[in-house]
Amino acid sequence: MNKILFFAHLRDEAGEESVMLEASGKTVAELKAFVAENYGIHKLDTAMAAINEEFAPNEEMIKEGDVIAFIPPVSGG
Amino acid sequence: MNKILFFAHLRDEAGEESVMLEASGKTVAELKAFVAENYGIHKLDTAMAAINEEFAPNEEMIKEGDVIAFIPPVSGG
Amino acid sequence: MNYEISKVAIDIQAVIDKVVQREAGAITTFIGTVRELTEGKKTLFLIYEAYESMAVKKLQQIGDEIKERWNGAEVAITHRVGRLDITDVAVVIAVSTPHRADAYEANRYAIERIKEIVPIWKKEHWEDGQKWIGNQLETVSYPSGKPEGDDLNE
């Protein structure tokens, strides 16, 4: 299983901070498409993904146990 | 009369922090020459003068009561 | 730890103390504060949220980048999360270097990088609404689908 984290407006849209999904074997892009469809999240295409707290490109393959976070454009500072 | 102030290495050379002199009617350049000669100060040519706490050019005329300071190149900060 | 996310008001002096070194002649700090007006619109307060564990790693990465580019630099960064009112301190960056030009440049580099790669978001609250702010660089968000090349895992 994989833990999927949502932040900022993505969390507001998803209605929860995190969900558990079976994502291993999917690419980041495939997971994005799946989550967008199943959780009604609209702006996921402008979000980055992080796998285990490091930015990961769309083509990266997700492994069992990986923690995936969707990172909207940041606005700290 | 005029109060003349020395700072940093000029004070070390003069051996005192200030002296009282009759300088009114002299230009800054004339006072520099007088002080250099009478107080054995060597590097007065690289010092700026201030009259009443504002930088003053060599040709400025000193008036009765003016406070003159010799300002070696500064090294604050 | 030199890189922190804080849920309480940041002690500026404590951040500065982390970068004091005998070899340094200069310490610069950047203190980001909550401004009342942005483009004529009045902010009431902000909420900052962080992906905390990753944010700390990314702050550390920025510090490492600085030490690689500016010889002899020491860096400390604390970013606040939670509710912040006008004039409250959102972030403190302290950089010490042997010479002053480097301290200014390295510090500026840190704040620009924070706005690029550190997973922290702010929600602005105005009189007439609220909104998660997209990105402060006001560029298109990750046009290539990811941060620029050297943003990745350095």
Add this chain to the structure above:
Amino acid sequence: MNYEISKVAIDIQAVIDKVVQREAGAITTFIGTVRELTEGKKTLFLIYEAYESMAVKKLQQIGDEIKERWNGAEVAITHRVGRLDITDVAVVIAVSTPHRADAYEANRYAIERIKEIVPIWKKEHWEDGQKWIGNQLETVSYPSGKPEGDDLNE
């Protein structure tokens, strides 16, 4: 008072507090500290001396120059005098502005101007001697017999 000469250790937070404003999104500070090594030579301690009344006026002048050049800036500067040991704080410059680029630039301007026009001198003490330092810009001292044109009484 935003411009001070201090005979005791500078309270950095107190200098920062003077420039906090609702219109500011950024505060930068420059903290000049006593460095142990300069060009390979080991400093034991420093003595700073000021022509205090004039130094305060010149710090104020620098603040006024900054406010004229950078819109909405607030400035506070405190310079220490007396004996300072390695890592002690010699000067604190705080500048707040609405936007961050200005806060860095205006702060940098302040330290460069201090090194040009503020009547403060330091005496370095090494293991093998001591010396009043001529000028830190390492240029010929006042080659024209006076500071550059706009240094006068502005």
